[in-house]
Amino acid sequence: MSEKSKQAAKSKSKKTSSYVPIDSPIDRLHPMIKIYAIFCLGIGCAVFPFLWLAYSVVVFLFFVAWKAKMLTKFAGFITAFAIPITVMLLFIQGLYSPKNVTILADFGFAKLGLEGVLYTFKTVGTLLVFLGSFYLMTTTTYPGKLVTAMQDAGLNPKAGYLVLASLNVVPQIQRRIAVIQEAQTARGVEVTGKLKTRFTAFLPIIGPTVMSSLIDVQERGMTLEIRGFGAKGVKPSSLTELNVSPAEKAIKRVLVTFLILCIAFAFSWAIFTRVR
Amino acid sequence: MKIEVQDLIHTYPSGETALNGISLVIEGTTPVAVAGQNGSGKTTLVKHFNRILSPTKGRVLIDGVSTTERSTAQWAKKIGYVFQNPDDQLFLNSVRKEFEFGPKRTGIPPEKIEKMLPIVADLCGLGDKLEIHPFDLTATEKKFCTIGSVMMIDPNVVIFDEPTCGQDIEGNNRLISIIRYLRNNGKLCITISHDMKFIAKNFERVVVLCKGQVLTDGFCKDVFAKPTILSQSFVSPPPICRVALGMGLKQSVFETEELVGCIVQNMKRRNKK
Amino acid sequence: MPAVIQVENLSFRYAEAKKYALKDLNFSVEQNEFLCIIGANGSGKSTLCNALMGLIPSYFSGKMKGKVTIMGETTSETTIGNLSKKIGLVFQNPFNQLSYTTSTVEEELAYGLCNMGVPRDEMARRVKEIAKIIRVEKLLKKNPLELSGGQVQRVAIGSALIMKPSVLVLDECTTQLDPLGSEEVFDIVKDLNKDGVTVVMADHDMERVARCADRVLVMSDGEIIALDTPRAVFENEELSKHGVDMPDYIRFGIALREEKLYEGLSPLTETEAIIIGKELVSL
Numbered sequence: 014m015s016e017k018s019k020q021a022a023k024s025k026s027k028k029t030s031s032y033v034p035i036d037s038p039i040d041r042l043h044p045m046i047k048i049y050a051i052f053c054l055g056i057g058c059a060v061f062p063f064l065w066l067a068y069s070v071v072v073f074l075f076f077v078a079w080k081a082k083m084l085t086k087f088a089g090f091i092t093a094f095a096i097p098i099t100v101m102l103l104f105i106q107g108l109y110s111p112k113n114v115t116i117l118a119d120f121g122f123a124k125l126g127l128e129g130v131l132y133t134f135k136t137v138g139t140l141l142v143f144l145g146s147f148y149l150m151t152t153t154t155y156p157g158k159l160v161t162a163m164q165d166a167g168l169n170p171k172a173g174y175l176v177l178a179s180l181n182v183v184p185q186i187q188r189r190i191a192v193i194q195e196a197q198t199a200r201g202v203e204v205t206g207k208l209k210t211r212f213t214a215f216l217p218i219i220g221p222t223v224m225s226s227l228i229d230v231q232e233r234g235m236t237l238e239i240r241g242f243g244a245k246g247v248k249p250s251s252l253t254e255l256n257v258s259p260a261e262k263a264i265k266r267v268l269v270t271f272l273i274l275c276i277a278f279a280f281s282w283a284i285f286t287r288v289r
Numbered sequence: 290m291k292i293e294v295q296d297l298i299h300t301y302p303s304g305e306t307a308l309n310g311i312s313l314v315i316e317g318t319t320p321v322a323v324a325g326q327n328g329s330g331k332t333t334l335v336k337h338f339n340r341i342l343s344p345t346k347g348r349v350l351i352d353g354v355s356t357t358e359r360s361t362a363q364w365a366k367k368i369g370y371v372f373q374n375p376d377d378q379l380f381l382n383s384v385r386k387e388f389e390f391g392p393k394r395t396g397i398p399p400e401k402i403e404k405m406l407p408i409v410a411d412l413c414g415l416g417d418k419l420e421i422h423p424f425d426l427t428a429t430e431k432k433f434c435t436i437g438s439v440m441m442i443d444p445n446v447v448i449f450d451e452p453t454c455g456q457d458i459e460g461n462n463r464l465i466s467i468i469r470y471l472r473n474n475g476k477l478c479i480t481i482s483h484d485m486k487f488i489a490k491n492f493e494r495v496v497v498l499c500k501g502q503v504l505t506d507g508f509c510k511d512v513f514a515k516p517t518i519l520s521q522s523f524v525s526p527p528p529i530c531r532v533a534l535g536m537g538l539k540q541s542v543f544e545t546e547e548l549v550g551c552i553v554q555n556m557k558r559r560n561k562k
Numbered sequence: 563m564p565a566v567i568q569v570e571n572l573s574f575r576y577a578e579a580k581k582y583a584l585k586d587l588n589f590s591v592e593q594n595e596f597l598c599i600i601g602a603n604g605s606g607k608s609t610l611c612n613a614l615m616g617l618i619p620s621y622f623s624g625k626m627k628g629k630v631t632i633m634g635e636t637t638s639e640t641t642i643g644n645l646s647k648k649i650g651l652v653f654q655n656p657f658n659q660l661s662y663t664t665s666t667v668e669e670e671l672a673y674g675l676c677n678m679g680v681p682r683d684e685m686a687r688r689v690k691e692i693a694k695i696i697r698v699e700k701l702l703k704k705n706p707l708e709l710s711g712g713q714v715q716r717v718a719i720g721s722a723l724i725m726k727p728s729v730l731v732l733d734e735c736t737t738q739l740d741p742l743g744s745e746e747v748f749d750i751v752k753d754l755n756k757d758g759v760t761v762v763m764a765d766h767d768m769e770r771v772a773r774c775a776d777r778v779l780v781m782s783d784g785e786i787i788a789l790d791t792p793r794a795v796f797e798n799e800e801l802s803k804h805g806v807d808m809p810d811y812i813r814f815g816i817a818l819r820e821e822k823l824y825e826g827l828s829p830l831t832e833t834e835a836i837i838i839g840k841e842l843v844s845l
Contacts, residue, residue, distance in 0.1 A: 329740075
């Protein structure tokens, strides 16, 4: 099999979480750095008084997405999120914000105010930074690596389990439904075709899915314990190796500096405007 | 019923080729066993018989009709399939409802359902458990509940995927009587199993798969006489047969009495000389 | 030397059940012993395995009497997490063995070691070693959810072996493996037993039980009806009433004796049976 078809086959195989295994510098980056990035960039943009910073960061995120070889997926995610939320906020804030003083347009039934519009773009910008960076983090970070990183940073093993289990739950249910669907069709249930036939087919499938997940939950606790989960007096270790490289340390410093600068600027700006 | 498999190739979306050119004809009512190592393609092969899977290349014909011409649900009337894991199949709140579900779906008249129910329930050992919730059955009973719910559809072919898995003597005997019942009623039974003792005693024909191809196919007597070929697919002849082969007997023997008989004959022949 | 497993007056009734699933069991297992548990389905084999692991009474609600001691530790007075340092259990259903928190077979195998805080280098070494033994080297990067039943069973067994437990409890754990694959797993277990691991195994394959076991415990309806050497247990035809199938080799021996062809003890293994048979044929 050629390298290309191998990769195609890989991406087609069943997923276990939102993680997409594509090798890239972003994928290889230490997960904690990515978490730092979400918070430093997000909070920085939120406190910064001007619009342009958040949108510059969004542009930067596009660059990161390109580096991670997921530009199209990322663009899709951003537009699917940005357009509806902007329209909604423009409608609410732009037309009805009590802060509206400067009127940009008069529609008769309501007036479009500059303050509301600015507020909308500010909020959307900040949200895009937060969600965009979070999206990039989840799609480029292998769940096992993430939990290792979090445990190294002092996260409780039980919380680590919760993170992993919740990342895995949806694909597991999808897999179960596929198996059960097979079993039902073999007993004469049509699961394809018209919407109505599909709906009637769906009902018998819910039963076993719920049933088997109930059994699963009961047995999962047992399994984890017999495999040593929660043994007293042990610090859990992990198979995945994580080291922070000098470059990553530098990135971390840049991120923290960015945040500090943003906060410092926001603070001085607030004082400056008040004095004026 | 005639099942024809012609140059069947199946490649999963992951790129893995599970079946790599299988040709096979199964017909009549003689029960057929399918054996072979884990991952040799047994389940993948039988899942083609009712179009749970469609061929990547080649075709599967049921009485001359290509499986791809109908949906799995339509094939359900003719081809019954009992999955390995009962928890994937049972979903109603009583054994009776499980039994009635399939035949109602496939349009079997109520009178016939009513007539068949006690027979099937009895065969499956669930005659006095019809009102019980399948969730409360033991693992073995659940398995027989799924077998019964497929038999109730009254298909011409019944496929069992590893029915012997985890069964004790009682369960095995029950399975044997079900397989016999199916044969006596003109049904074809195809069974995947890892239990060679069970295969040797209850099936005349066995198909052994290895790496997505047919390794050997024929009468149990002949197939089990070739242990070296079988070991390629991690299959070994049943215990008594191995003893017979180890003693240097040329034919395969599946029953203790038969083996002792062979020894007695051998000694008599010697004494005459 | 004190017994590794000590079961005293153990009874257990599942909540909502009328009958006791285990009735006043008393037995002990010595260091390095290979004990097989046989009996019909529903006779209490799995319940007993769960009790040895401490899952009864922790996870199964019901009424328990008596006590189980594993290497000096009473199961009801400690946690399963602590017991898991000494004893490993492989479930009948291999899918129940998976942690469902890992994305590759490699991580799944290492899961228990992570919980025990084993250093990474050693962990990687042990994963490699076990993968080779259970022959899943090619599957290490695969997702556990994409494996077939037989493959999951191998991983399940591997996940218990990798912990190097002193006591290994196997509850019909090879039902989905092909014949030679399942023999292979038993050879592995037998080797571990030679190296000092105490093994308790519930199984339906009587030929295998006859070959492996030091002693056989026969259960029927929650009671121990026999606990003896394989030969003593299997030569007792009375036991077939309790759903005990005789191994074919023993049956062969009995049939030969009936024909007055042979007077010795029944063979317990294939090799023994072949030797006896060959002698008769070449007389």
